[in-house]
Amino acid sequence: MNLPHRPRRNRQSAAIRDLVRETELTPGHLIYPLFLQEGEANTPIEAMPGCQRWCVPDLVKEAGEAHALGVPAIVLFPRIPDELKTRGAEACHDDDGLVPRAIRALKAAHPTLTVITDVALDPYNSDGHDGLVSDDGRILNDETIEVLCRQALCHARAGADIVAPSDMMDGRVAALRAALDGAGHTGVSIMSYTAKYASAYYGPFRGALDSAPKAGDKKTYQMDPANAREALREAALDEAEGADILMVKPAGAYLDIIAKLRAASTLPIAAYQVSGEYLMIKAAAASGWLDEEKIMLESLLGIRRAGADMILTYFARRVAEKMA
Numbered sequence: 588m589n590l591p592h593r594p595r596r597n598r599q600s601a602a603i604r605d606l607v608r609e610t611e612l613t614p615g616h617l618i619y620p621l622f623l624q625e626g627e628a629n630t631p632i633e634a635m636p637g638c639q640r641w642c643v644p645d646l647v648k649e650a651g652e653a654h655a656l657g658v659p660a661i662v663l664f665p666r667i668p669d670e671l672k673t674r675g676a677e678a679c680h681d682d683d684g685l686v687p688r689a690i691r692a693l694k695a696a697h698p699t700l701t702v703i704t705d706v707a708l709d710p711y712n713s714d715g716h717d718g719l720v721s722d723d724g725r726i727l728n729d730e731t732i733e734v735l736c737r738q739a740l741c742h743a744r745a746g747a748d749i750v751a752p753s754d755m756m757d758g759r760v761a762a763l764r765a766a767l768d769g770a771g772h773t774g775v776s777i778m779s780y781t782a783k784y785a786s787a788y789y790g791p792f793r794g795a796l797d798s799a800p801k802a803g804d805k806k807t808y809q810m811d812p813a814n815a816r817e818a819l820r821e822a823a824l825d826e827a828e829g830a831d832i833l834m835v836k837p838a839g840a841y842l843d844i845i846a847k848l849r850a851a852s853t854l855p856i857a858a859y860q861v862s863g864e865y866l867m868i869k870a871a872a873a874s875g876w877l878d879e880e881k882i883m884l885e886s887l888l889g890i891r892r893a894g895a896d897m898i899l900t901y902f903a904r905r906v907a908e909k910m911a
């Protein structure tokens with residue numbers, strides 16, 4: 588048969604498929620989110636099979652092993668004891684708190700590991716919201732930003748390489764940049780959760796940290812899943828305010844947003860494959876319905892193909908082990 592072109596010629600051997608492959612997925616593209624807690628024991632997270640809340644010594648070990656396998660960076664999520672949760676979230680900027688202690692231990696043991704911290708109040712806030720809550724239940728934008736700046740400075744003092752504001756308050760990137768620069772931390776980067784959607788995919792994460800909102804939801808600050816143009820608006824603001832990396836979250840159901848931000852910005856784009864995405868793959872594999880390893884790699888490759896330079900994923904260590 589005389590066809591104008593036969594695309595299958597480029598698929599006929601593994602060697603040719605290697606040559607024509609457009610997208611690469613390596614451990615070097617991955618950021619490993621790790622949960623941590625006080626004490627000397629680890630606690631498995633029920634709704635996130637394979638994940639633990641690590642005590643600091645074992646967190647250092649787990650991060651070091653992932654790093655040795657080629658994962659360049661981790662991001663920390665603390666489970667703060669209930670007695671330290673307050674309406675002002677003051678524990679988030681305590682220099683002797685769980686996160687700064689963990690950063691110091693990680694940097695001492697693994698100087699080349701990039702340590703990223705989450706900047707938001709929810710683990711520290713008795714209301715469970717990312718921002719401060721007024722007596723009548725409103726999330727207070729500008730008051731929250733002052734606390735976020737104190738939190739980021741605390742992380743920077745402890746040695747964090749990148750701070751990642753996940754709170755979705757307006758204007759926080761500019762305020763964080765000014766606060767960091769004002770204190771001499773000009774080298775600390777900001778990875779902004781630029782387009783963070785009000786998503787049900789965060790359910791397992793909130794269970795892991797006991798950080799679900801006590802009242803209401805996060806719809807007045809996180810984005811409406813129906814909106815794409817608004818993500819471009821957020822990206823333009825974050826870029827103008829001095830963000831170093833823009834993030835889209837969740838990833839799998841928001842591939843169009845990743846592609847749009849990739850096209851609209853010259854900044855690196857990160858995407859977060861969140862707890863619910865991880866759980867769906869784990870649950871389908873546990874029932875024998877899907878091949879976990881293949882779906883893990885395909886889901887991440889799809890996120891890369893959409894335009895993400897880097898991916899935050901609970902599979903980071905597994906991927907690195909598979910490729911070692």
Ligand code: PBG
Binds near residue numbers: 707791805
């Ligand atoms: C909170 C925060 C959340 C996640 C990362 N930072 C949850 C939320 O916004 O309620 C979710 C991550 C995941 O689901 O894996 N600032």
